[in-house]
Amino acid sequence: MAHQRTMRQKVDDQIDRLALQHPARIALGAFGSVILLVTGLLSLPVATVSGHRAPFIDALFTATSAVCVTGLVTVDTGSYWSPVGLTIIAVAIKAGGLGIMTLASIVGIAVSRRIGLTQRILAAGEARATGLGDLSSLLKTIVIVSTAAEATIALVLFPRFLTLDYGLGKSAGYSVFYAISAFNNAGFSPDPLGLTPYSADLWMLLPIGLGVFVGALGFPVYLNILRQWRHPRRWTLHTKLTLVTIASLALVSATFLALFEWSNPNTLGTASSAETVGNIFFQSINQRSGGFNSFDIGQAREHTWLLEVVLMFIGGGSGSTAGGIRVTTLAVLVLAIWAEARGRRDIEAFGKRIGTEILRLAVSVTLVSMFMVILGTTVFLWQTDIPLDRALYEVVSAYATCGLSTGITGSIDSDAKATLIVMMYVGRVGSLTVVAALALNKRRRVIRYPKERPLIG
Template sequence: MSSLTSARAAVSEWVDRVALSAPARLTLITFGAVIFLFAGLLSLPIATASGERAPFMDALFTATSAVCVTGLTTVDTGVYWSSWGLAIIAAGIKIGGLGIMTLASLVGLAVSRRLGLTTRLLAAGEARASGMGDLRTLLRTVVIVSFSIEIAIALVLFPRFLTLDYGLGRSAGYSVFYGISAFNNAGFSPDPAGLYPFADDAWILAPLAIGVFIGALGFPVYLNLIRGWRRPRSWSLHTKLTLIMVSALAFLSAALLAIFEWSNPLTLGDNSTQSTTLHLLFQSVNQRSGGFSAIDISNASEQSWLLSDVLMFIGGGSGSTAGGIRVTTLAVLLLAIWAEARGRRDMEAFGKRVGTEVLRGAVAITVISLSIVITGTGVFMAQTGIPLDRSLFEVVSAFATCGLSTGITGSLPDDAKMTLTILMYVGRVGSLTIAAALALNKQRRVIRYPSERPLIG
């Protein structure tokens, strides 16, 4: 008994030491462990509809896609996996959407009614809490908002599936699955044909789009809106920038999609004006992060693919279930460009000044993410021989954890599947988290060199 206690104490001491010295590394290890756990569960015969074991590469890919809330699949989700398999995928999406460290904090609160310093730091980084004092309230907000939206979506979809003769059990299961998948921006569909049979069904597409939109805002925004919903002027700069950027990008996406696809008979060209409008609104929300699609992306124009590449790379709000470099990162870069064009020393918005350290972070995130996408695309093309346009689309979709595809994922060789698996993992844990985990230490310099401004441009 004493040896068991000593072993537990040793493990606990090791975890605390790793967490305090390098929280980013603990995040990487935890996410990786959860992915392999779900890959093991999906490898069980009970998880497949045929009752046979799924190939480990397909199980690992699907588990990574679920935990990293991506939505890319190598097999048809609604056909290949059993009800148990779908339940495992839904659980992976839920855990990945909440964030492993956030979930660990919630468990800690429920058990001990208090949080240690290490757990607070990890959860604050995962949920993007503005301060340590906000963490407990933020975690409560995470639980309330996520479960409330998912339940609301399920309640709206349930009667619709009943009218489609899905049966009571299947209707309930699909409604819950779609609710989890939508809010967490996962893009998984339990229907064998995906959302294509519901292409003109606003009863199904509208709640999914709303769930994706809300899920992509971010938990800090929810907290800010709940606290000051009657006083918009009191909203934080982060909330204002997120709402503006998300709305502007949705409008821009819908407008450009209308230009690119309005006359394409393989996507929107043969639809009525009402149906086309519904599609544009639905796709404009899902192009950045949701991953759902009611049109065949493989038949879209190359201009639409390029638009999707850009929007997926941008992603959703910081601290949200979406991926990408995040809309506030883009907002900071645009503020820097505007300040430089106006000859101003500071970046300003809504009567607030944005510090240069925020700009350095935005530049670092963007450059690291671009480097990963470029490298990943080159490796992917070498592995598959697929042209640049489709390869870039697939790589960006994986790294930005969006899940849209031009239809090539299922036919990829195992090495290419592994490349996308790694990209999904890297995209979920974050570029800066990877960089921080690889850094050996942080140096605090006492001496600062004299400044000099090199020529640029």
């Protein structure tokens, strides 16, 4: 027994050492393992309506899209997958939304009443905890907020499905599925036509839209607000930047969407004014991360596609279920430009100073993401004969784990599907690990080179 404990301790020490030195590898392996597990479950005949095995590429694509909370699909979710398949997808979305390493930490706490250094480092980096000491509180907040939000959405939607004669069992299942998909910004819909039949139904659009909005804020924001809800002035700079940026982007998105689509007869041009306004605000929330659409994106105008490409690339809040470079990254870049334009030495916001190391991190994340999108679009164009506008839209949607599509996903070949699978995986895991890897890679040098300023612009 003593020998076994010694061997187990050695293995634990090696894992801790690997987590400290290479946290990205642990997260990559965890997400990859879960994706393969879900792929295997979706490949079972019982997971499809037809009772036949799903093609491997479609099972892998759906599993990746669910675990990475994206929402892109190569087969129609509502008509292709059986209730068992839909349950597997919902569980995969829930696991991917919470984060595999965060979920592992929660299970570890429940079983052993403690959490080790390895899980703390990985979960803290994934959930964007400000420190290891905050991790336990953050994990509790994650469980409470996600469960409460999903339960509330499901309870609101359940009577609506009953009025639509879905039946008791189907109404309950659809309500829970939509609740999980909305809060986790996954964009999956169990209805064959998605939300387009409910474009004038506020009973459907309002709870789903609010679920997407709340899910995109980020767990650190929830924790801060819950702790200081009586004192908004004491909210952290991260919380204030997240709320202000998300609200500003929603307003800008709604304004331009109204300008572009109000008169488009193929989308909102034939709807009533009230229905158009409701769809504009619903879509303005989903353009960045949610992935739901209440009208046919494929019939939208090209300037709307460009608007949505930019918004999807930005994404949601850090430590949230959304993807993209995150709104605080954009806020730091804009504040840096503003400080430079005004000749300020420091980057400032809400009476706080933002360090140059945060700016370097924001620039790194943005440039790496831009490179990945350019590379992915180039490969995707090489594999297909799809025009650049649609190809770019699809690749950005995959990388930013948004899930909106112009309608080409189901018609592309297996090699192009594989490219989107890689983009979803890299986009989800990259957003969770690159920052943590860079942060843990800080080194203090005793000797520094002399400073010289190159010409810029």
